[in-house]
Amino acid sequence: xxxxxxxxxxxxxxxxxxxxxxxxxxxxxxxxxxxxxxxxxxxxxxxxxxxxxxxxxxxxxxxxxxxxxxxxxxxxxxxxxxxxxxxxxxxxxxxxxxxxxxxxxxxxxxxxxxxxxxxxxxxxxxxxxxxxxxxxxxxxxxxxxxxxxxxxxxx
Numbered sequence: 191x192x193x194x195x196x197x198x199x200x201x202x203x204x205x206x207x208x209x210x211x212x213x214x215x216x217x218x219x220x221x222x223x224x225x226x227x228x229x230x231x232x233x234x235x236x237x238x239x240x241x242x243x244x245x246x247x248x249x250x251x252x253x254x255x256x257x258x259x260x261x262x263x264x265x266x267x268x269x270x271x272x273x274x275x276x277x278x279x280x281x282x283x284x285x286x287x288x289x290x291x292x293x294x295x296x297x298x299x300x301x302x303x304x305x306x307x308x309x310x311x312x313x314x315x316x317x318x319x320x321x322x323x324x325x326x327x328x329x330x331x332x333x334x335x336x337x338x339x340x341x342x343x344x345x
Contacts, residue, residue: 191226192216196237197330200302202226208247212300214320214330225249233302239337242269244303253297256282260294267308270338274312288312296320307334 191202203211204225211217212229220226228246235241250258263281267273273281275291284290295306301320307330311317316335319327332342 191220191222191230193230193233195233197333200233202229204229205249205251207249207251209300209303210249210251212303214301229303236302237337242338246303248300248303250299252299253294256284256287256290257294257297260291261298261300261304264295264298264304264306264309267305269305270340272308272310272335272340274314275309275317276312278309292317302334305334307331308338308340 192199193202198214201211201213201215201217201220202209203213203217203220204223209225209229211220225246229244232241232244232246236244250261253261259282260278263278266281275288275295276285278291279285279287282291291309295309296318298304298306298320301307307319309317316328316331319331335342
């Protein structure tokens, strides 16, 4: 299912268990079902400033055990807050795995819903983010943090 968002389009896919993908790039398979419809509704509310959390069930049927552990840790970052890659590494009991945290972030199948955009460098600086065919990733990350009222002048 394709939805339009303020910075372009995103594609949603789901299976019988829940939402299975959120992508800034067109998905080969992107069927519409109750999970994609709920995700579209919740994302629309998020972009309108009316939602601070997501309830759509996720079908996490890919990724390594470590990646899934990182994605669970990302889901614990509260709306409007950020964490460093080091803090996420510590949260998953792998304090030396900062680069692996970055790699797990880049494989996150649910950007925005699993908020990898809330992860910043330990020096407080913005770091990369998934891009789209219409915008670069860093501008999307800034946009998402702005929606969440994160003071960008401190980042």
